[in-house]
Amino acid sequence: MKLEITLSALTISMFTLISSYGQTPPLVYSIENTGAAYAAPPLPAAGDLISHPMLPDPFSWSDGSGRSTDFKDWKRRRNEIKAEIEKYEIGPKPAAPAAITASYTNGVLTVNVTEKGHTLTLTSSVTMPAGDGPFPVVIGMNRATGSIPASLFEGAIQIPFMHNQVVTYGNNSNRVLTDPYYSLYPELVTSGNYSAWSWGISRLIDGITLVQAQLKADVSHIAVTGCSYAGKMALFAGAFDERIALTIAQESGGGGVNSWRVSETIGKVEKINNTNYAWFMASMGTDFSGRPGVLPHDHHELMAMIAPRALLVLGNPDYEWLGDPSGYVADRAAEKVYQTFGIADRFGFSIRGGHNHCVVPQESYSEVQAFINRFLFDDATANTDIRVHPYPGIDYRKWTDGWDVPANPDAPTVFISSPADNTSFSETGEITITAAVKGRKKSVVKVQFFYSDVLLGEDSTAPYSFTWKNPVAGTYLISAKVVGKKNVMGASNIRSITVK
Secondary structure (H helix, E strand, O other), rough: OOOEEEEHOOOOOOOOOOOOOOOOOOOOOOOOOOOOOOOOOOOHHHOOOOOOOOOOOOOOOOOOOOEEEOOHHHHHHHHHHHHHHHHHHHOOOOOOOOEEEEEEEEOOOEEEEOOEEEEEEEEEOOOOOOOOOOOEEEEEEEEOOOOOHHHOOOOOOOEEEOOHHHOOOOOOOOHHHOOOHHHHHHOOOOHHHHHHHHHHHHHHHHHHOOOOHHOOOOEEEEEEEOHHHHHHHHHHHHHOOOOEEEEEOOOOOOOOOOHHHHOOOOOOOOOOOHOOOOOOHHHHHOOOOOOOOEEOHHHHHHHHHOOOOOEEEEOOOHHHHHHHHHHHHHHHHHHHHHHHHHHHHEEEEOOOOOOOOOOOOOOHHHHHHHHHHHHOOOOOOOOOOOEOOOOOOOHHHHHHHOOOOOOOOOOOOOEEEEEOOOEEEEEOOOEEEEEEOOOOHHHHHEEEEEEOOOEEEEEEEOOOOEEEEEOOEEEEEEEEEEEEHHHHHOOOEEEEEOOO
């Protein structure tokens, strides 16, 4: 039997909180953009933008009036980031038209979207699990589960998003004549494909929602995944549609998780001046090539738009073009947003080499499975504290040093007094790290010592020090944290050392 429902027949609430608002941030929402009612921020012409060489603060209002880390303000701030990315990178993503119908028959989901007398049709062959459901859903870019092994999504409905049904991959000319999307929106012919593809994924979700009873679909547990250019596609989809509970962006490279600013400072990687201008607006290359610092945003904020929903980033450092050092810096910056909202376990990254492009290494299976189990199947025991990378020498903090973090008056401060910056040591020797505490010394519980984000040791008695024995050759960024009463913390300066 064929079932067809119109979108107007559904009543969708303003948004659904998976947990109480004002307490733990929700895991997902039931509408596409919770901040849609807010006015757009100031969007100056490209020539009037001011350079900010470091990563922009994701909590600062676009009009320069201050910042807020209060979660109740995030939907407004997130909508500002969305408006900036649309303005300067990909073009506007249209709202859902009123005329959307969907049907599911003989294992095929069909969604018809009508606007201005033209209809765009999406069709997807659906892989259904056995059982009565309801089942979570994974939408793979151009394949049922993207480049993630289907076995990791066992128990979920698997639905491919066939992107050529919206905009043809690589098509940068005659768009109005050849691409269905531009017959609906001819005024957006200069927009980038990632705007159109994000719109198409949202319309596919509309269709899934319309026939959710027949599909036995749990629409509060939807994941998207893709790799390479399709990893960018999944990332933009997750950022621009808050009905997506889990985003897995695999080896997305430049224009994906990577920071445009950081990429500009490293080698032969995808940058604004050499990306694909079918994917992005051609004006992005004209306006920002060689000067990404004038963008009012960067892609750590594209990732941050997914918060408070779950995001897993997968990298592959064996391929220079992917620019994973830039992605790592952006990962650390996006991580600060999740940490600020007390949901750091909803964000993870794994940058592992030793495998081909778009192949999940065996070591990452458990990492991917943990995110799927936790955020599609509500397995609270799954460990999603995943921070895997080969970059202990990258000073990612310098890119966020300008962020205005209000000082906690109860927090002591700590400063590494030795070793001096750029000191060299022998691999067979010892390194003694000492730290001086200032401010509220009586409130100090302990001082922790790190290289990059790896804990070396700690000391609970002044004067605070740690002796690192037989370090392996390499370059290390040494830092310390002081932990005070009530778990208040303060971070130190960073010292670079070399072991030979």
